[in-house]
Amino acid sequence: MIRFRILIEYDGGEYVGWQRQTNGNSVQETIEDAVFEFSGARVTVEGAGRTDAGVHALGQVAHFDLDDGPDALDSRTVLNALNAHLRTENISILNAAVADGDFHSRFSAKKRRYLFRILNRRPPPTVDKGRVWHVSQRLNARAMHRAAQALVGRHDFTSFRSIHCQAKTPVKTLDLLRVTRRGDEIRIEAAARSFLHNQVRAIAGSLKRVGEGKWSESQMREALEAKDRSVAGPTAPPEGLYLVSVEYDD
Amino acid sequence: MIRFRILIEYDGGEYVGWQRQTNGNSVQETIEDAVFEFSGARVTVEGAGRTDAGVHALGQVAHFDLDDGPDALDSRTVLNALNAHLRTENISILNAAVADGDFHSRFSAKKRRYLFRILNRRPPPTVDKGRVWHVSQRLNARAMHRAAQALVGRHDFTSFRSIHCQAKTPVKTLDLLRVTRRGDEIRIEAAARSFLHNQVRAIAGSLKRVGEGKWSESQMREALEAKDRSVAGPTAPPEGLYLVSVEYDD
Numbered sequence: 001m002i003r004f005r006i007l008i009e010y011d012g013g014e015y016v017g018w019q020r021q022t023n024g025n026s027v028q029e030t031i032e033d034a035v036f037e038f039s040g041a042r043v044t045v046e047g048a049g050r051t052d053a054g055v056h057a058l059g060q061v062a063h064f065d066l067d068d069g070p071d072a073l074d075s076r077t078v079l080n081a082l083n084a085h086l087r088t089e090n091i092s093i094l095n096a097a098v099a100d101g102d103f104h105s106r107f108s109a110k111k112r113r114y115l116f117r118i119l120n121r122r123p124p125p126t127v128d129k130g131r132v133w134h135v136s137q138r139l140n141a142r143a144m145h146r147a148a149q150a151l152v153g154r155h156d157f158t159s160f161r162s163i164h165c166q167a168k169t170p171v172k173t174l175d176l177l178r179v180t181r182r183g184d185e186i187r188i189e190a191a192a193r194s195f196l197h198n199q200v201r202a203i204a205g206s207l208k209r210v211g212e213g214k215w216s217e218s219q220m221r222e223a224l225e226a227k228d229r230s231v232a233g234p235t236a237p238p239e240g241l242y243l244v245s246v247e248y249d250d
Numbered sequence: 251m252i253r254f255r256i257l258i259e260y261d262g263g264e265y266v267g268w269q270r271q272t273n274g275n276s277v278q279e280t281i282e283d284a285v286f287e288f289s290g291a292r293v294t295v296e297g298a299g300r301t302d303a304g305v306h307a308l309g310q311v312a313h314f315d316l317d318d319g320p321d322a323l324d325s326r327t328v329l330n331a332l333n334a335h336l337r338t339e340n341i342s343i344l345n346a347a348v349a350d351g352d353f354h355s356r357f358s359a360k361k362r363r364y365l366f367r368i369l370n371r372r373p374p375p376t377v378d379k380g381r382v383w384h385v386s387q388r389l390n391a392r393a394m395h396r397a398a399q400a401l402v403g404r405h406d407f408t409s410f411r412s413i414h415c416q417a418k419t420p421v422k423t424l425d426l427l428r429v430t431r432r433g434d435e436i437r438i439e440a441a442a443r444s445f446l447h448n449q450v451r452a453i454a455g456s457l458k459r460v461g462e463g464k465w466s467e468s469q470m471r472e473a474l475e476a477k478d479r480s481v482a483g484p485t486a487p488p489e490g491l492y493l494v495s496v497e498y499d500d
Binding site: 092 | 260261308340371492
């Protein structure tokens with residue numbers, strides 16, 4: 001058995017999300033089908049981040065196992081074969097490498113980085129349609145950044161957690177939460193070992209409230225401390241969210 | 251009569267180009283229809299750059315005239331009404347202002363800036379599909395930049411001109427031609443008072459030859475001096491090209 005680790009970029013707009021579902025094409029299943037087409041093997045492709053429908057990835061990581069032996073495929077062949085079979089999809093494999101047998105894309109991950117892009121202007125997006133959250137009302141990015149700092153560190157993030165979240169505990173450690181503006185675009189960068197389901201989108205939806213002045217900066221902390229999802233802001237739409245990278249010890 | 255000057259962003263992928271055509275929806279006609287819908291006036295919307303099918307604009311400029319008088323519309327109303335009627339299109343009006351009666355988007359322009367984006371990696375684009383030229387073979391951006399400098403200044407650009415170009419003279423002054431790499435992306439920036447038809451795309455296609463080592467750096471100058479379109483490289487595809495801005499004296 002050889003374990004392959006792959007680095008994946010995709011436009012989430014055409015998929016029901018990373019994870020296999022009954023209601024449409026998932027990124028996971030599409031890659032599993034591509035593996036089958038060139039290897040004849042029915043494998044499970046395990047991803048580091050289970051991105052929702054519409055969420056993009058610039059650096060998703062996944063792993064799967066293929067047979068060892070005299071006909072074993074090398075990583076370069078796997079990379080090229082995957083991209084050849086994904087040609088008509090909005091999924092690209094950026095890299096493939098042989099990994100240790102105990103490497104696990106999800107459980108071995110030490111840090112995940114997400115980016116949430118807001119196009120903050122009245123006219124709707126054109127070249128970035130489906131790739132940003134369009135917010136017409138002017139947002140104060142500095143106030144958003146200051147308010148965001150209350151969330152950095154180890155906290156119970158129940159207020160920023162989907163009711164569908166399956167994590168055993170709502171306690172997570174947020175290593176970074178940075179809000180910056182560049183022209184009409186506001187970027188929210190978040191990094192943590194792991195995130196709760198919808199955590200970044202719930203944070204983005206709450207930060208928008210601070211940005212538009214509906215919330216004072218201190219209300220971000222109050223929302224966190226309430227440990228009540230209904231107190232925080234709405235979940236921001238998926239099209240602004242990108243899984244940027246997943247980091248491991250190696 | 252009031253002359254309005256508008257700033258326009260569009261995704262060129264869904265249009266036959268800026269200019270009105272019989273074979274599909276042009277950006278020009280789409281905006282003219284929007285003007286008609288809110289004003290009842292059939293106007294000509296004159297654009298600064300006649301971008302081809304598939305070419306994007308981040309800052310196209312155009313002008314049109316509406317009736318003066320007691321019911322005259324102000325620029326804010328024009329801006330909002332245009333965007334309301336363009337809601338289902340991939341065209342956004344970023345700004346509208348009243349201009350002098352002798353302002354002409356095309357003839358008054360003092361400088362046009364274009365950007366050509368190349369995604370330079372083996373895997374195809376996903377989130378940037380339709381927004382970059384995908385070139386698999388590794389390109390040497392520094393060599394491209396050095397070779398590009400032979401084109402800066404006043405020259406006969408016959409070698410980089412479409413056979414359909416209607417300009418009176420092939421002599422143009424290129425103020426800037428810069429090639430930079432950032433990660434997997436190579437950006438070609440070009441600025442001039444005006445360009446010949448397909449000039450930036452023909453230059454991009456030729457610079458690619460330098461980047462992949464098929465041409466020496468000096469062959470860029472030789473191609474220019476040949477004054478023969480067949481000597482230069484092929485015209486790069488439209489999806490990598492962006493009309494970034496148009497500058498005027500004011």
